Amino acid sequence: MKSTSNYGVLMMNLGTPDGPNTSDVRRYLREFLSDSRVVDLNPLLWKPILNLVILTIRPPKVAKVYQQVWMDEGSPLLVLSQRLKENVKLALSEKAGHDVPVELAMTYGNPSVEKAANALRAQGVTNIIVVPMYPQFSATTTAAAYDRLMSSLGRCPHWPALQLLHDYADHPLYIKALADSVRRQWEKQGERRHLVMSFHGIPKRYVTNGDPYARRCTTTSRLVAEELGLSDDEWTHVYQSRFGREEWLKPYADATLKMFPSQGIKRINVISPAFAIDCIETLEEITLELGDEFKDNGGEAFDYIPALNDSPEQVALYMDLIEQNTKQWT
Numbered sequence: 292m293k294s295t296s297n298y299g300v301l302m303m304n305l306g307t308p309d310g311p312n313t314s315d316v317r318r319y320l321r322e323f324l325s326d327s328r329v330v331d332l333n334p335l336l337w338k339p340i341l342n343l344v345i346l347t348i349r350p351p352k353v354a355k356v357y358q359q360v361w362m363d364e365g366s367p368l369l370v371l372s373q374r375l376k377e378n379v380k381l382a383l384s385e386k387a388g389h390d391v392p393v394e395l396a397m398t399y400g401n402p403s404v405e406k407a408a409n410a411l412r413a414q415g416v417t418n419i420i421v422v423p424m425y426p427q428f429s430a431t432t433t434a435a436a437y438d439r440l441m442s443s444l445g446r447c448p449h450w451p452a453l454q455l456l457h458d459y460a461d462h463p464l465y466i467k468a469l470a471d472s473v474r475r476q477w478e479k480q481g482e483r484r485h486l487v488m489s490f491h492g493i494p495k496r497y498v499t500n501g502d503p504y505a506r507r508c509t510t511t512s513r514l515v516a517e518e519l520g521l522s523d524d525e526w527t528h529v530y531q532s533r534f535g536r537e538e539w540l541k542p543y544a545d546a547t548l549k550m551f552p553s554q555g556i557k558r559i560n561v562i563s564p565a566f567a568i569d570c571i572e573t574l575e576e577i578t579l580e581l582g583d584e585f586k587d588n589g590g591e592a593f594d595y596i597p598a599l600n601d602s603p604e605q606v607a608l609y610m611d612l613i614e615q616n617t618k619q620w621t
């Protein structure tokens with residue numbers, strides 16, 4: 292199909308190592324953790340800690356974790372993001388009756404923003420809708436993606452018209468898709484269980500300073516609980532993936548789940564709505580680490596409900612986000 296679209300789509304996710312080995316993980320963590328949107332400490336203090344401690348100790352450990360979840364085609368975050376991108380492109384092009392250019396870029400690592408923007412330009416695109424693949428806005432992720440795009444275009448003589456998507460924490464199709472995936476899991480397992488909605492954490496200080504992330508996460512949890520008709524004692528909202536010593540958003544997932552069995556909550560389902568795409572954090576940290584800790588403390592049943600990934604529901608959601616925000620161009 293020839294492209295006659297007057298706009299293109301740039302989908303952006305976080306980024307992941309090129310391979311599950313120490314040097315690729317070190318390169319990835321260096322780029323990611325050097326971004327002041329992610330770690331805002333004074334560089335004079337942070338750089339020596341990062342280079343001498345974190346990048347020495349963490350990469351070999353984390354590489355082993357990546358090896359546990361690596362797919363034949365590559366890192367789950369990249370492979371599943373690519374599949375979603377292909378499905379969105381197909382659906383948009385079919386509906387438009389002509390080819391709609393859609394590219395995927397990562398804020399850190401590959402595929403780079405430069406490569407994706409060049410590919411869009413080569414397809415004649417002058418209007419770009421930027422779709423950060425983060426349901427809940429945070430300066431640590433969404434704004435970091437915007438920064439990366441702006442700095443890559445800084446050297447470009449022909450700036451495209453840009454539409455930056457903010458977030459979709461309360462989008463009805465997103466809430467319904469999450470609720471439907473819980474209903475499907477309950478049907479499959481033949482029982483309703485206590486629902487844990489676990490979000491990637493950020494330092495509490497960032498929220499105190501104005502990051503809307505926590506507010507957007509609690510909005511998502513409340514709406515999913517409402518859609519499922521859950522009473523307050525049938526669901527719990529927590530944050531996982533703590534990093535470093537300062538206080539992060541609470542309640543912490545690990546501490547909360549450890550206490551559950553002694554409170555009579557022994558059979559649970561965990562969903563992680565902040566991740567559009569499954570990755571090391573959901574496939575290893577939640578499914579394996581948290582699951583084992585829960586069972587070691589007396590839990591009987593723990594099942595993780597996968598991210599929306601490249602499902603038809605997620606494609607319909609992204610189609611709607613794109614269509615609603617490109618009306619000025621179509």
Ligand SMILES: C=CC1=C(C)c2cc3[nH]c(cc4nc(cc5[nH]c(cc1n2)c(C)c5CCC(=O)O)C(CCC(=O)O)=C4C)c(C)c3C=C
Nearest residue numbers: 305306307308329353368429431432491493534570571572
């Ligand atoms: C150091 C601070 C971190 C902040 C702040 C942070 C915010 C944040 N991250 C995601 C999404 C993802 N994070 C992923 C991995 C990951 N995150 C951090 C640290 C922070 N994240 C690290 C160090 C890592 C790498 C793994 C590790 O060393 O433990 C991933 C998965 C990447 C993959 O390859 O699979 C995602 C996705 C969000 C949504 C968020 C704040 C809203």
Ligand SMILES: [Fe+2]
Nearest residue numbers: 305491532572
């Ligand atoms: Fe993270």
Ligand SMILES: [Fe+2]
Nearest residue numbers: 532533572576
């Ligand atoms: Fe983690």
